[in-house]
Amino acid sequence: MAGGEGVAAATAAAEGSEPGKGGNYDGKCVFCRIARSEEPGTALLSSEYEDLACFRDCRPGAPHHYLVVPVEHMGNCKTLKKEHIPLVKRMMEVGKAVLHRNNFSDLNDVRMGFHWPPFCSISHLHLHVLAPASQLGFLSRLFYRINSYWFITEIKSLLSLHGGQFSGEQEIRVNSPFWILNIPSEEMARGLMKRTVCAKSIFELWGHGRSAGELYASLKSYPVDKMLPYLQSDSTYKIHIHTFNKTLTQAQKIKKIDALEFLPFKGKVNLKKPEHIFWILEDYGMDPNNVPEEPFHLYFGRWIADGQRELIESYSVKKRHFIGNTSMDACLSFIMANHGGVKPNDVVYDPFVGTGGLLISSAHFGAYVCGTDIDYNTIHGLGKATRKNQKWRGPDENIRANLRQYGLEKYYLDALVSDSSRPIWRKGMLFDAIITDPPYGIREATRRTGSQKETDKTAERSTENHIFVSSSYHLSDIFFDLLKFAAEHLVMGGRLVYWLPIYRPEYTEEIIPRHPCLKLISNCEQMLSSHTSRRLITMEKVKEFKYSSSQAPHGHVKSMLIISLGDGSLSEVTRRQ
Incomplete structure (x- = not known):
């Protein structure tokens, strides 16, 4: 979850206001739609409380992975106050009940919790219920273990070493290998990558979006004066495509590259020793058994440096x-x-x-x-x-x-x-x-x-x-x-x-x-x-x-x-x- 709604919405949800009333419905929120059975692809599971909905996570991190959400739209866990303790307890009761109905009774091997902003993807309060915790995969252990974001901590230390600071503006998508980081200078970015063994590469982000259309719109809004130094007629370049959790054919890659013809590239293409390298990055999620047709998120940027994974x-x-x-x-x-x-x-x-x-x-x-x-x-x-x-x-x-x-x-x-x-x-x-x-x-x-x-x-x-x-x-x-x-x-x-x-x-x-x-x-x-x-x-x-x-x-x-x-x-x- 990233972002948050008003405390009024949180209070209304905690008091169990009726669905559809009080204005606590966000049509753009997928959890609001799921809670009202407006998403045919997601089935609601039985819940003991009318103001709470339970369903399976679309990208499970464990054999049993459920989400419990308030029916009314409610902000992330930062909006919770002392009076919301009963609500959270009821959410945990629903989680335990659904595990019991699915023949899982070892509550010592269960992990329940919220992702603290910005380590969350949807701004609607949702409780993760995962079991058995002992069978979490490697990536799931990274995302759902308590208080242990290795990559974030290492980058924090390196930013401090190079005179930078980690701020709340950094954007992290929990179920994604990509991270948007605000760094004061390219020199500092190169300094970070000379040290880190957790990050693979760093790019100057020119645009991103949840669809190709959003990506192109984002690129068109990027300041042209920041692009021009790398698009001159006397320069050379090439464009790479990297897909996470999916393989594209060569024809598909060429089609995606050709779609960027609106960018003012004036230089010559050089595939062997280009001066500037640009990347299209596509995120198809973490589940290799459920790869979507279209990526969850797309990025385009100029390559700056690689990390030190070879060490x-x-x-x-x-x-x-x-x-x-x-x-x-x-x-x-x-x-x-x-x-x-x-x-x-x-x-x-x-x-x-x-x-x-x-x-x-x-x-x-x-x-x-x-x-x-x-x-x-x-x-x-x-x-x-x-x-x-x-x-x-x-x-x-x-x-x-x-x-x-x-x-x-x-x-x-x-x-x-x-x-x-x-x-x-x-x-x-x-x-x-x-x-x-x-x-x-x-x-x-x-x-x-x-x-x-x-x-x-x-x-x-x-x-x-x-x-x-x-x-x-x-x-x-x-x-x-x-x-x-x-x-x-x-x-x-x-x-x-x-x-x-x-x-x-x-x-x-x-x-x-x-x-x-x-x-x-x-x-x-x-x-x-x-x-x-x-x-x-x-x-x-x-x-x-x-x-x-x-x-x-x-x-x-x-x-x-x-x-x-x-x-x-x-x-x-x-x-x-």
Whole structure:
């Protein structure tokens, strides 16, 4: 849903006014027409309340995907007030009832919710009811998961890095791969695309519409003076057509290109090395089993730049010299570096460095990198190999070798054997970003130095090759120490980016660890199973650290994490109060 109607319309709908009365009907609104059975292609399902209508989503994101809407036209969820709580509860009752009638009874595997503007397509309040949530496809998980729009968050971070701002004017179509973004300059657009691994390409938009007629009208209204620099007689150009979720014949493509003859192209066509490239983009929706004859939306624009998707392949873990059980996926590594706002000459630190996968993406962007880890063998490249058909690690398998492999060795500072619960850094040592993936205790153990027995022993001088005894390191302590360390050792405005494991049925935003010196910037979910996920947390230092108990990390709930151990059992970790 995008946009909204008046509060009066919302109130009338909540009070259950009779259909067709009070002026709460919008003939242009497809949901208004469906609710009154004026759309023969959409069948209404049974509803316990006369003022609510229920029907199947035309582009389902799950085996059961229904929409519940007020019969009277009502604005998006921004128009909801306290008095509308009963209305929302009744909408949820209708959703549960339709699932029950369709023999689905596991309410723990159901997802219900509204899309917050502008992440919605129709300006009529509608509740999405999806089940089973555990069977959502990859794209559906992107669109219907809570509070986790990866692409948006990455672009927000990059806009900030390049001096731009994300505003409410940005237009996002939820069931579409295309996004209209307002960017101050072409230079900034190119800067964004030099960093992003989420976006494929960026274009200067000349026109768009929901039909070919709307597109042509939009193009004719585009200022000619903005077109002319790219249409001169001494220039060359070509026009591409890209269709999402549909394949066109060559004859169909030529017909669509010929229809643009009203544009004042004066240059020569050059299909091999044109100076200017123009694209027609057509969106045929997300459902490959229900492709419409005509696109849902069309765009025409001038190509500016491509994103950095090729980095995912060129930095693939499969091709990396030194890897471990938990080496971070290349795509996620670059997303984390972008969330951290990493820029040239920054100093980036990973306190759980492992095989150094997160250092590589930061070094690619010109930052100097370093890290620590408690595992002596990993830091020194010793012990058993994790690669298939290889028993032991080779003599040159280490973090430095990985950076050398990509021509980034000059950005490598060092990697040290150290316990993150007992930082080795002096006071005043500041990093521009701390980017890390703490161990969860599932594939990698959570450890710190010290005996399991809490007994006082006289400290003894250690030899150079001495390896300390380690004990368990509870997850609550890991994140407590991590936030405290970040608050103390980040520069002002520096960012902490880390993964937080979550047991989804118990998740609320209140369990996200907080610190008075750190501001939560983003919180993105990556689903691991129907019950577990991990969240990419980005925080920014906004306050100077002072050595006092009043600036300790804190939380409001006791139960912090419940992690699946893989054998069906659960391990509960209690947060430090």
